[in-house]
Amino acid sequence: MLTDPEARRLLDAVKTLVSANKINFPSLQSYITLEASSSQTSDRFQIDIQRKTLNVKKCTYQTRYKKSINLLRIDIEGPAHPNPDGTEIPCPHIHIYREGYDDKWAYPLSSEIITDPNDLVQVLINFLEYNNINKIPEVISQIEVN
Template identity: 45%
Template structure:
């Protein structure tokens, strides 16, 4: 369990994605994991991107601290409402930000932090920037799923 100060330190440290020149938001049912390291080389992270295989709009972006296996920040774009520990109902899209004593159990509306929540590529770029990634690839792609109507 991290303290809020430890979380803030991890969130605010500059980070780099390892060996990545392009990001393709995964196809339904798939997950992409990006290895990330702090610039001072002392902390390792994963950024994971997951796309639900049934509800194609249900996409999750998450920043995980590897040493403690702690989810630090997570965006849920679709799915059921989330209920915070105090009973408050938060509709998707929403963001979970680590809170001491609760982990990632608290959520707030995504538009409280990000202004462009409809463009998945821009949102991923903004999420990586929010996680303090300093070498975000310029080539981020989203391939829509075509369905037969």
């Protein structure tokens, strides 16, 4: 388990994708995982883009640390998320690691984080920026994602 300051340090760390290749945005019913590392420490991260559904508008973007600690997640399209206090947060929303709760708390998704939740490729670019990924490669999409 991480403390909130440790999670914040990990989220704020400048990161570089291990592969500088273009990113192939996943098609429906598939997903990709990008490997990243901190340029300041030896920390490593996995960034998942999941479209394991037939709903063309639904996508989940997630940042993991040590393969099993979910630091950050954005859900586009889907049901509202029930928070531990009983409040419900509609999609799109963001989950940020919280000590003692992991990623069980969701928050409304700000337009300062994601500029257009209807453009799934742009959401990926914004998500990578929010993760402090430097040198974001081009994202290629062979399918219509809007």
